[in-house]
Amino acid sequence: MxxxxxxxxxxxxxxxxxxxxxxxxxxxxxxxLVAELVAAxxxxxxxxxxxxxxxxxxxxxxxxxAEAGAADSNVPxxxxxxxxxxxxxxxxxxxxxxxxxxxxxxxxxxxxxxQSEPSALAVDPATATxxxxxxxxxxxVSGTKFYSTGARFADYLRAAAVDETGxxxxxxxxxxxxxxxxxxxxxGIGQRQTGSGTTILTSVPVEDxxxxxxELDSLRGLDSFVQIVHLANLTGIARNLVAxxxxxxxxxxxxxxxxxxxxxxxxxxxxxxxxxxQARRVTAETLLEHAARRLEEAHARDDESYFAATYVETSxxxxxxxxAVLHAASEAFDAGGSSTVRTGVNLDRHWRNARTLASHNPVxxxxxxxxxxxxxxxxxxxxxYGQFAGPVERTAS
Numbered sequence: 001m002x003x004x005x006x007x008x009x010x011x012x013x014x015x016x017x018x019x020x021x022x023x024x025x026x027x028x029x030x031x032x033l034v035a036e037l038v039a040a041x042x043x044x045x046x047x048x049x050x051x052x053x054x055x056x057x058x059x060x061x062x063x064x065x066a067e068a069g070a071a072d073s074n075v076p077x078x079x080x081x082x083x084x085x086x087x088x089x090x091x092x093x094x095x096x097x098x099x100x101x102x103x104x105x106x107x108x109x110x111x112x113x114x115q116s117e118p119s120a121l122a123v124d125p126a127t128a129t130x131x132x133x134x135x136x137x138x139x140x141v142s143g144t145k146f147y148s149t150g151a152r153f154a155d156y157l158r159a160a161a162v163d164e165t166g167x168x169x170x171x172x173x174x175x176x177x178x179x180x181x182x183x184x185x186x187x188g189i190g191q192r193q194t195g196s197g198t199t200i201l202t203s204v205p206v207e208d209x210x211x212x213x214x215e216l217d218s219l220r221g222l223d224s225f226v227q228i229v230h231l232a233n234l235t236g237i238a239r240n241l242v243a244x245x246x247x248x249x250x251x252x253x254x255x256x257x258x259x260x261x262x263x264x265x266x267x268x269x270x271x272x273x274x275x276x277x278q279a280r281r282v283t284a285e286t287l288l289e290h291a292a293r294r295l296e297e298a299h300a301r302d303d304e305s306y307f308a309a310t311y312v313e314t315s316x317x318x319x320x321x322x323x324a325v326l327h328a329a330s331e332a333f334d335a336g337g338s339s340t341v342r343t344g345v346n347l348d349r350h351w352r353n354a355r356t357l358a359s360h361n362p363v364x365x366x367x368x369x370x371x372x373x374x375x376x377x378x379x380x381x382x383x384x385y386g387q388f389a390g391p392v393e394r395t396a397s
Contacts, residue, residue: 001055008040009064017071017240021346029193034078034153037068043079043110046086051099052106058225058299062232062292066285069236070243073353074193076233078150080226081113085158087225088170091218100209101172104156112154112175114199118146129161129201131171139206141173145199151175152182152195158212159201172210179204190349190356220307223380224295224314228288230357231317234325235288237357238281241325241332241350245277248336248345256337264335273335280324287317308379315366315380322358329354 016033023030037043045061047053056064061083065076086105092098105111117128129143141161151157154175163169173180183198213219249271252264261267291314298310329351333340340347372378 001057001060002049002053004045004054004056004060004064005041006064009037009042010067012037012040012042013067013071016068016075020072020074021349023072023074023193024346024349025343027192029152029195030072030074030078031153033072034075037075038108038110042068043082043086043108044106046083046090047102047105048090051102053102058228058296059289059292062228062288065229065232066235066239066288069233070239071236072193073233073237073240073357074191076229076236077191077194077196077357078153079110080229081115081150081158082111082154083229084113084222084226085111085212087222088158088213088218091215091220092212093215093218094209097209097212101212109155110150110153111172112148112151112157112195114145114148114151114157114159114173114201116147116160117144118198129159131161131163131169131206134203134205139171140179140203141171141201141206142203143201145201147196148182148199149194149196151199152184152197156207157199169211170213172207172212173201173204174207177204188356190352190354220302220304221295221298221310224291224298224307224311227314227318227361228291228295230360231284231288231291231314231321234321234354234357235281235284237350237354238277238284238325238328241328242274242277242281244347244350245332245335246274248340248347249274252336252339270335273331277328277332277335280328283324284321287321291317305379308381309373311380312370312373316370318361318363319366319370322354322363325354326351326358 012033015036016030041054042064044053045056045064047055049055068075089098089101129141129145131139131141134140141159143161145159157173157175157180159171159173160168161171179202181200181202182195183200184195185198186192186194186196188196249264255261255264255267264270294310294313298307332347332350336347339345369380373380
């Protein structure tokens, strides 16, 4: 691992933090600041040094994503598809594919996500997007993608499509091709500036050396990886929540008639709220570090059963982190009274953003996954393996 430029990254994080609340209110996307962060080398964190990257380990990556999430929780999600792509490339066996795309990322290219579809069935989420032949016999892709997070910020898209043999594959598409239409229609209650809208693909050419992750081995650990990105983001939200609530208490001039002190900063009940928020922040930080180190160890062991067991550990962390951060995001209002519900304070964005992140990879299923493993020794099957293991059934046209 080469020296990571923490100071450069943190300078951009400070810029992101300064305007995050206002962007949430106005709906402005942080295009320029994300570009500045990429220019500082952030997108190269997991790229091997021979391609101009830092070859950072997973604890370093997730630690920095937590810092980015504390500054603006949209940023780790914007770059989630990018870092997922670099994870696939780290295990890519095709040297030409690996060289092409690691070199591109090393020179500053950013990947966006184009995997899910709005009307997809859970068992076959890429049926509608197809690879077909365009002019001159070149492979092109047509279809519609939803939850295409980061696509509006990207140079290339990692798109899931079904090839002419009926197999689901990942292909690289130019994000700014004339056949790509980015629709800014994400209408979630939180994570509003992530570019997570619809992407319409019309005969978009597949890049040369543009099929990645063809071997299932290159997808190992991805289920855990994509979830830990969310855990890092939630941890960042918890940090920001504590800092902003502390500032609310310090600036508060009114107290309740039942308060034991005339100063909010000296009120035992208010101070106890801050203490509980901090405890939940530390819970999130500790579980994030545990999950990151566990996945790093899984890659070192490179054993399928250990990857599956790591997913159980990640799911366990997911349950506890989501519970801790959502509870903290709700309880924070107790520290400031009615003044904290004003739109100008915008404290509610932390709950909205955390709730939105918690709804991805739905946590409702994870206690059962963990319990089934502990009681019945059942290891979960990777969702990526299930989707990419073989041909999908074609629907009648």
